[in-house]
Amino acid sequence: MEKNKRIYLCLAHMSEEGWEQKFVKEAFDTNWVVPLGPNVDAFEADLERFMGQGKCVAALSSGTAAVHLSMVLLDVQPGDEVICQSFTFAASCNPIVYQGATPVFVDSEPETWNMDPDLLEKAIKDRLSRTGRLPKAIVLVCLYGMPPKYDEILAVADRYGILVVEDAAEAFGSRYKGRPCGTFGRFGVLSFNGNKMITTSGGGALVCPGEAAKRKILFYATQAREPFPYYQHEQIGYNYRMSNVCAGIGRGQMHVVEDHIRHHRLLAEQYDRLFSGVDRVSVHLNPSPEFDSNYWLNTIILDGSSDKEIERIRLLLDEAGVESRPLWKPLHLQPVFKDAPRYLNGVSERLFASGLCLPSGPFVSVEEAGFVADTIKSAL
């Protein structure tokens, strides 16, 4: 490996042709340096084509804003409970609390690492018997790009008439049975943060069922301004629209999104090959051909390891110039959520104690993946 070069988890990667700069320059040249404009419209049209299924997409300032607006549109209010996958990043859950509602955490199953359908049903029944009310919504996550067990989860949600928000922030380009993640629930959340499959520097989007829902999202995303010549407000709104400059980056990134996804998947194949036959190490892969992860971050599990051993390996990788990271700390273990109800089976805690995220972005070469694997093998 090149001396002094660090290998990062997932860096933003711009097109070699400079598409991003072309669209950003256009925004400046035409003075569309505002949170609306031709790049926003065109990026949304690109996203709608990419997601398909007749969905509409509203471009927003972040994935977190998208989760929040999904809660607003589902009328989540103080006193409500919302079920959320515990094994995820805090942004999947924080907007539940912004609305004054209570998150109820549900653990994962070991195949996809996403919400366990049986535990979900148990949680719904138990909340109903304790509170006399059904949870208002379910936040389902596609962790590290892996699709959840949609059929089973959606069957449970349908049985109780609870709407699902899919947090596909990490799963842009992932598919389940050929259909893109983010198009299964009532709403789908996308993130274009700097470390995601494509970036707008910071940004996100909410995938929704059609034009009427999109109009509603845009209404709340632009301060809930009523159609009067002066500023009239009858609802509380937010400043969540995507900037036309950022959308220019997004438009450019849509020219290379397929290359990015291909590269993440190539690295998954490489890690799988490099660790095959290595005692205790397993690479997290699609559990069956129905699942088609984008492998946003490639992850490994070290069987029987502890968080101390994971930290030892992380530090050794760091010394060798490799960025790695423990898996998400389950939200039910986060001090800020210590009082939230939870339905657990030990899966996310076991994964947290024994997993590592490995470098995965377009800047990571096959040779570098080999170096990462060799460093881990010698650490073991």
Ligand SMILES: Cc1ncc(COP(=O)(O)O)c(C=O)c1O
């Ligand atoms: C699972 C998940 N949900 C939500 C978010 C929030 O997205 P953003 O950073 O664009 O607000 C992220 C990423 O940051 C994420 O990984």
